[in-house]
Amino acid sequence: MEKELRLMKGNEAVAEAAIRAGADGYFGYPITPQSEILEYLMEANPQVTTGMVVLQAESEVAAINMVYGGAACGKKVMTSSSSPGISLKQEGITYIAGAELPCLIVNVVRGGPGLGTIQPAQSDYFQATKGGGHGDYHLIVLAPSSVQEMADFVELAFDLAFKYRNPTMILSDGAIGQMMEKVWLKPQKKRSEEILPWATTGKPATRERNIITSLDLDPARQEKFNHKLIAKYREIEENEVRFEEFMTEDAEYLFVAYGTSARICQKALQLARDEGIKAGLLRPITLFPYPKKRLNELADTVKGMLAVEMSAGQMVEDVMLSVNGKTRVSHYGRMGGMIPTPEEVLENMKSFIKG
Amino acid sequence: MTEEIVIAGFGGQGVLSMGKIMAYSGMMQDMEVSWMPSYGPEMRGGTANVNVILSDERISSPILRSFDTAIILNQQSMDKFEQSVKPGGTLIYDGNGITRHPERKDITIYRIDAAEEASKLKMIKMFNMFVMGGFMKVKPILKTEYVIKGLKKSLPERYHHMIPMNEDAIKRGMDLIKQVQ
Numbered sequence: 001m002e003k004e005l006r007l008m009k010g011n012e013a014v015a016e017a018a019i020r021a022g023a024d025g026y027f028g029y030p031i032t033p034q035s036e037i038l039e040y041l042m043e044a045n046p047q048v049t050t051g052m053v054v055l056q057a058e059s060e061v062a063a064i065n066m067v068y069g070g071a072a073c074g075k076k077v078m079t080s081s082s083s084p085g086i087s088l089k090q091e092g093i094t095y096i097a098g099a100e101l102p103c104l105i106v107n108v109v110r111g112g113p114g115l116g117t118i119q120p121a122q123s124d125y126f127q128a129t130k131g132g133g134h135g136d137y138h139l140i141v142l143a144p145s146s147v148q149e150m151a152d153f154v155e156l157a158f159d160l161a162f163k164y165r166n167p168t169m170i171l172s173d174g175a176i177g178q179m180m181e182k183v184w185l186k187p188q189k190k191r192s193e194e195i196l197p198w199a200t201t202g203k204p205a206t207r208e209r210n211i212i213t214s215l216d217l218d219p220a221r222q223e224k225f226n227h228k229l230i231a232k233y234r235e236i237e238e239n240e241v242r243f244e245e246f247m248t249e250d251a252e253y254l255f256v257a258y259g260t261s262a263r264i265c266q267k268a269l270q271l272a273r274d275e276g277i278k279a280g281l282l283r284p285i286t287l288f289p290y291p292k293k294r295l296n297e298l299a300d301t302v303k304g305m306l307a308v309e310m311s312a313g314q315m316v317e318d319v320m321l322s323v324n325g326k327t328r329v330s331h332y333g334r335m336g337g338m339i340p341t342p343e344e345v346l347e348n349m350k351s352f353i354k355g
Numbered sequence: 356m357t358e359e360i361v362i363a364g365f366g367g368q369g370v371l372s373m374g375k376i377m378a379y380s381g382m383m384q385d386m387e388v389s390w391m392p393s394y395g396p397e398m399r400g401g402t403a404n405v406n407v408i409l410s411d412e413r414i415s416s417p418i419l420r421s422f423d424t425a426i427i428l429n430q431q432s433m434d435k436f437e438q439s440v441k442p443g444g445t446l447i448y449d450g451n452g453i454t455r456h457p458e459r460k461d462i463t464i465y466r467i468d469a470a471e472e473a474s475k476l477k478m479i480k481m482f483n484m485f486v487m488g489g490f491m492k493v494k495p496i497l498k499t500e501y502v503i504k505g506l507k508k509s510l511p512e513r514y515h516h517m518i519p520m521n522e523d524a525i526k527r528g529m530d531l532i533k534q535v536q
Binding site: 005007032033118174175178179180181182260263264266267268269270339341342343344 | 375378379382387388389390391392394414415416417418419420421508509
C-alpha cells in the first residue's frame, strides 16, 4: 500500500491510521461523537489483512482492561471513547500508568459534566493533563487540530508510548472527529513481532519472570517508584514539547489555543491583522508536556495572552503557570457544545486589549 | 480564492451528501477542503446543515458564522441562515415550501426550483444534484469533470452506473437557476 490521499472524517482517519501504523488491537465501546472509529475498524476488518484485533467490549471498563492486558504483553493496543466513556476508563488508565505500560487512548471530547451533550467541547483538559484517575501520574497528551493530525498522531502516540512506557492520549473533540478534510495516509506498516524484554509473554528458562503490577505495599519502595515516574515525566518535558506558532515574531497580543479552538483563532488572527491588530497564536500540540518555556519567553515580548478554549477555563491555568505573572492572561470560552466563531473571538481579544 | 459555503435543509434532502460531493470535487481539483456537518439532535429527523470550505490556501476555521454562499432548501433554514450571508455574498434557494422569500438587499439571490423539476422528471433522488448544478453555474469554482471524478471516488462501485444521471441533473440545474436579485 502506497501513501494515499483521501477525504475522511477525523474519526475515520484515526481508525485507518491505526491499521496502517501496525496496531495489534483496538478495544472500544460506542459513544457519540466517536463511534465512527469502532464502526470503521469493524468494517475494515483488519484481522484478515494485518491480523489486528478489533473488538467491541461489553463496556468501557472492559475495553480499557483489555487494553491493559494487551499492553502488558507488549502489544500496540488502543481504545477510544468520548468524555463520559473516558471517565469510566479512568481506573484502568491509572493502573496502566502505574504499571508503566504503553497504549493509546483517544478521547473525542463532548460537552459535560455528566452525560452533557454530544456536541464538541474541550472541557476534559484537566482530566487529560492533570491525572483523571488517582495518584501522581501523567499521560502524554497530543492535541490534533486537523484530520491530517488525527491520522499522523496515531503513529506518533504509539512511538511516544513505547519510548517512555507510558499511556498516551489523543485529546480531540467532536468537531475534528466529525469533520472531513483531506488526509495523506502513510503506507501500511507491518505489525511488530518483537517480544519486548518487559512483556509478560511467558517465562523462558533464560530470565526471571516479568511482573506487571501497579501495587506495592512497601511505602519506601513505592516512593522510590514515584520518584522514578517523576523523573520520566521530567524527561518527557525536556524532550517532547511540541507546538506551532503563527505570526508571533511581531505579535503584541497572543492567542493561546489548541485543537478546534486553535483553528478558530487562526481565522480570528487573520481578521485581527486585517484591522491592524498585531496578534499572534501559539498552538500547543502536546498538552502534557506543555510548552511552558516558550510561553514564558513570549511573555517578555507580548502585552498579554488570551487563552481560547471550549471550556470554563482550564488550559488558561497552564498559561498562567507558564508566564508566572510576567504578562496579563485572560480566558475566553464557550461551553455546552457551543463553538465560538472567529468574529466573537476577535471581539473578545479587542476587549482584552482595552483591559 | 476561498469559498465558504453553508448548505441547509431537511434531513433526507441530500444536504450532507451534496457537501461531500463538493468537498470531493474540490479535492480532485487540488484544492484544500473541509466539510463540517451538524451532527446533533437535528440530524435525527429535522434540519441538517453542513459547512463546506473550498480554498487555495490552508483552511483556518472549519466552523463559520458568515458565508460567501448559502444554499437554502427549506423555510427553517431560510430563517436561520439568510442573515449569515456576507454582504455582497450569494444566496441560492429552492422555492418549494418557502413561505417567506429572502429579503436582504445587499446580496445576490438566485432561485432554483429543483424540487419541482426533479419531481416532474421523476428524478427525486437527484434533487441535490440539480441544486449542485445551479451552484456550479453561478459560482464557477468546481468543474464538471472533477465533480464526476469526485462522484467516482465517493460513491461505492455499485452506484457508478448512476453517475451519468447525476451529470444530467447537474446540467439541468445549470439551466434551471434564475437570478431574482
